[in-house]
Amino acid sequence: MTIKLGIIMDPIEQIKPYKDSSFAMLLAAQARGYELFYMNPNDVFLVQGQPMARMQRLRVWEQADDPNYFELHDRQDRPLNELDIVLIRQDPPFDQDYLYCTHILELAEQQGVLVVNKPQSLRDANEKLFATWFSDCMTDTLVTAQADRLKTFVAQHQDTIFKPLDAMGGASIFRVKHGDPNLNVIIETLTDHGQHLIMAQRFLPDIAQGDKRILLIDGEPVPFALARIPLAGENRGNLAAGGRGVGQPLTERDQALCARIAPTLRAKGLWFVGLDVIGDYITEINVTSPTCIRELDAQFGLNIADQLMQRLEQALQEQAIQQPARH
Structure with a gap:
């Protein structure tokens, strides 16, 4: 059976495909033979308790020099439970409309759709405050x-x-x-x-050596982090603030921090997470739309998005054993 994957994301025509992690996920899913469906956040709606969405079939291309990197078909209103997987990849801020969307997606989840990340956990895990669950790992x-x-x-x-x-x-x-x-x-x-x-x-003076982004798939860390080095005279390493991304292997301390939070991530259905680390300390746990896939893939010859898809396929197989077929 062909896997149907939907993605809820900000306008695809506005992304930079060569550096966009959501686009990397779409490429990986398509390469595995999935059918892709695209939605904006306001395309999700509810009719008589049935979670629905205005969807468009989507195709994508890995062509850095081609501005036509995607193709969308006509919009169709379809039940969300026709999909096997829904990726919610909308950037923060987490406003009321985002909150309402997670409630609708939770209904789809109850109908057997694998929503990544889990809607309730998106509501529960503010990216700054969630880190305080692990205060022993924070400054x-x-x-x-x-x-x-x-x-x-x-x-x-x-x-x-x-x-x-x-x-x-x-x-x-x-x-x-x-x-x-x-x-x-x-x-x-x-x-x-x-x-x-x-x-x-x-x-933390260690920011001079970089604000490290560590990506975790179902609690398992990718073995390399992207250290985001601040510009001279800048205190922020974020790539959006002009930081320079330098890949490096995880340290023993990085691995220990990941091991500390991994059981909680798995328990909360947080399939794809970006852990931010400065020196020896966790600063944030990013759960809404973690980035840096493309940078790490390019520097180390990885395919992080494909690793994620493999794990989600396994989760679907595990779910099928526990539940009767939906299609």
Whole structure:
């Protein structure tokens, strides 16, 4: 039986295919003979309790010099449970519409669709806060909206990082030192005058050696990380903020951190995760749309997306043994 894979992602015509991890997944799935179906986030809907979507059949090409790297067919309204796998690869921020989409996808999951990552876990695992489940693997961290606590934290640690809980790509991250004359306005801006929680962490000088992205498939780490090296004068290693990606083998500490979080990832149905590590510490656990597949593939001759598809096929086989056929 041909596997039917749907993907919910931001507009495919706006991606950079040579570096896009979702596109890598589509290429790998198509190479394995899957039928591909494309959806925007607002294409998902519900009729009388039946999860549906306005889908388009999709074909993709690995042609870096060809702007026509995909082909979409006419839209059709179809039940989501006609698909075997749905990848939800919408970029943050995690807003109310994203939340509603996960609820609809959870209904599809109950009908036997393998949703990657698990909808409930996408709701539960804020990418900043989820890391605090493993506080023994983190540097000193505070989450609060209270200005006095943030000021005390800066005074205690002298050199800190402030960041919002709902941003991505290094957006709105501030390095704040004790005595910074802008401390009050930074706190007011990030917390909206005490209305929103933010995260404060002790600054890690190891950022100069890179903010490492480690990819895990069903809890198993890819053996190489992408160290995202900040530009000179920059505190953020994110590629979106101009960081330079340098691949390197996992260290023993990296492997220990992965082993620490792996059982939780598996239990929560988080099939594909990006673990961010600076020095010896976890800083974030990315679950919505982790990237860096293309960079690691290019530097080490890997096919990470194909590894993911192999594991998802295995999960479908395991699911078929436990459940009667749906098609």
